[in-house]
Amino acid sequence: MPDLLTHVLVAYVGVTLPRWRTDTLPAWAASVAMLGATLPDAAKAWILLDGTTVSAVLGVPFDWHALHRLGPALLVVAALALLVGREYRLRTAGLLAAGALSHFLLDLGVTRAAGVAPPYLYPLSWWHPPSANLYLSSDPWPLLLAAPVAATVFVLDRRRSDA
C-alpha cells in the first residue's frame, strides 16, 4: 500500500471531480469514499494485537490480513452502511465500496519481489494478481503527487460551492 493519506486523498479527488458533472452525488459523498479508502488497512490491527494472540485466546485460527481482501472488506462496508439512515444506506455502501476498491487498485502498484500482489479477491478466488511494481509503501512520491492535486481540487470545489 502507499500511505493511507494518499489513499484518502485519491478517494477524495475520485469522488469530488465527478460531483462537478453530476447532481446524483451528494455533498457527503467524498467523506464516505475517503472513509472507505481506509477500510482495507484495518488489517493493520495486527500491529496492535497480533493475530496469533487472538488465535490463542479464541482457540481457532485467526488472521487480520483477511480484512485486506475483497470479501471481508465488503462485510465491513455493509456493517458501516447499516449505521446510517435507511434512505442513505445504499449510496453509502456504494461509496464505501468505491473507496475500498480504489485502495486495492492503488495497492496493485506496490513493488513486490515475487511480482504478484496478495489474493485480493478472497473468498472468490486465491488468484494473485500481477503487481505493477511502481512504488514501495514507504516511498514519499505518491503522496507528493496526490497532495497538490487534492489541494487544488479542494480549493476549486470550495470556489464552486461559494459561487
Place this chain on the structure above:
Amino acid sequence: MEDARRVLALALVATLLVASLVHYGAVADRHDIVQSSTAKLDHYHRHVGETVYLWATVTEVRAAGVVVTVEGHRLTVRGVTGDPDPGDVIQIHGTLKPGRVVEAERTVLSVRERRLPLYAVSAIGVLLALAAVARRWRLDRDSWTLQPRKGDDA
C-alpha cells in the same frame, strides 16, 4: 421493528466478518504465496529446492549473506541487493537451499527509518477521513443512525 432488523443485520454481518477472519487464518497457509512460503520454514528440509516468497526482518549483515528472521525462523539470504541494516524489512523471492540458506532471485528492501513517517502520515490520513465524516454527518439520537448534516443531504 426497523431497529430490531438493523441490529439483527449488524450481528449477522459481524458474525460473517469474524468467520471470514477465522477461515482465512485456517486456509491461507495453503493458498497465499507469502503465508504458504512461511509455512514451509516449519519443515525446511522437506522443501529444499522450492521457490519461496518471504517477508523478513534483517537481524545481521555478514560476509556470507544477510541474516533474517521470519516468524522466529532464522535464515541466511544470499544475493540481496541494496544495503540492508538490522531492523529493515526485506522481501525475498528465491530458492530454499540446504543449511537454511535462501538464494535470492530478487529482493526488495524497506528501510526501517521510513517506517515511522509512514505510520505518522497514515494516521493523518485516518484522522482526515474521520474529520470529513464528522463534518458531513451527525448522530440522530432518535433513530441511532448517522444522518447527513442539514443541507448536505442533496
